[in-house]
Amino acid sequence: MSSQQIAILIDGGFFLKRLRQLVPASHCDTPENIARCVRQLCFNHVMRLKGGSGKLWQQHLYRVFFYDAQPYDGKAHHPVTNRPIEFGKSDLALARQALFEQLRKERKLALRLGKVNREHDWALSPRLTKTALKTRQQLAPLQGLVEQLQQATDSAQALQLQLSTEQAQQLLAAHDFWQNLQAGDVALGLRQKGVDMRIAIDIASLTLKQQVSTIVLVAGDSDFVPAAKLARREGMEFILDPLWQNVNDDLFEHIDALQSGLKRPAASSEAHTSTQHEMPN
Numbered sequence: 001m002s003s004q005q006i007a008i009l010i011d012g013g014f015f016l017k018r019l020r021q022l023v024p025a026s027h028c029d030t031p032e033n034i035a036r037c038v039r040q041l042c043f044n045h046v047m048r049l050k051g052g053s054g055k056l057w058q059q060h061l062y063r064v065f066f067y068d069a070q071p072y073d074g075k076a077h078h079p080v081t082n083r084p085i086e087f088g089k090s091d092l093a094l095a096r097q098a099l100f101e102q103l104r105k106e107r108k109l110a111l112r113l114g115k116v117n118r119e120h121d122w123a124l125s126p127r128l129t130k131t132a133l134k135t136r137q138q139l140a141p142l143q144g145l146v147e148q149l150q151q152a153t154d155s156a157q158a159l160q161l162q163l164s165t166e167q168a169q170q171l172l173a174a175h176d177f178w179q180n181l182q183a184g185d186v187a188l189g190l191r192q193k194g195v196d197m198r199i200a201i202d203i204a205s206l207t208l209k210q211q212v213s214t215i216v217l218v219a220g221d222s223d224f225v226p227a228a229k230l231a232r233r234e235g236m237e238f239i240l241d242p243l244w245q246n247v248n249d250d251l252f253e254h255i256d257a258l259q260s261g262l263k264r265p266a267a268s269s270e271a272h273t274s275t276q277h278e279m280p281n
Contacts, residue, residue, distance in 0.1 A: 008215075010065065015218055016034070032102060035099075046058075067113075071093035072117075139170075199219075220247075243262060
């Protein structure tokens with residue numbers, strides 16, 4: 001096997017999130033369509049690096065590695081809807097499993113699956129945390145009732161609370177916040193494990209075994225930098241595909257090129273370039 005081949009490593013979670021912004025919804029609504037988008041991305045990268053007619057483009061491809069995590073299959077009770085949830089039977093989990101099954105059928109594609117762990121219980125969405133903490137001040141007028149309860153000698157004694165118009169409005173605001181809380185405003189503390197580690201290990205393995213000459217990494221963060229440094233020190237060409245997402249300028253120090261394998265969105269203002277080729281059937 002020639003070492004002058006290309007390995008394409010795809011951070012699946014990042015890819016699926018960006019895909020919805022790069023192609024029409026009808027092009028990524030089924031496992032088959034998503035798999036075709038993966039093929040198109042890989043085809044475009046190979047064509048840009050190797051050229052040619054494109055008919056035998058997969059001869060230049062060592063393998064595509066698609067990294068993701070098995071969906072969480074535990075159970076929990078939702079604190080807002082007060083209903084039990086079986087995460088393994090959710091639409092998201094079933095769709096992801098269907099995608100994995102489709103990708104397993106693809107030529108020269110290897111799945112690298114991590115897992116999802118439950119690290120903590122339900123938590124309020126970060127965007128609502130500040131508002132929730134504000135209700136502590138809004139509920140301050142109720143301190144008068146607390147003091148009356150502490151002083152009352154007869155449990156049947158009527159309690160009275162004197163409020164100004166502003167205090168009453170604050171109490172109503174706090175009441176409305178908690179009453180209007182939606183199911184999507186809280187999330188279980190789930191965290192993906194093992195994906196970044198698998199990407200780093202494969203980069204190191206491909207590099208040290210000299211199995212390829214070029215690595216294309218489809219990712220959107222800088223966690224890959226240590227592995228990229230190793231690859232480049234060993235003479236590997238390392239290309240980053242952020243799918244038209246902006247990247248920090250300091251990342252250019254650790255890569256050989258920046259290019260995207262899918263067509264540029266019309267509203268994009270990013271500067272890097274991409275060529276869209278017609279993939280043969």
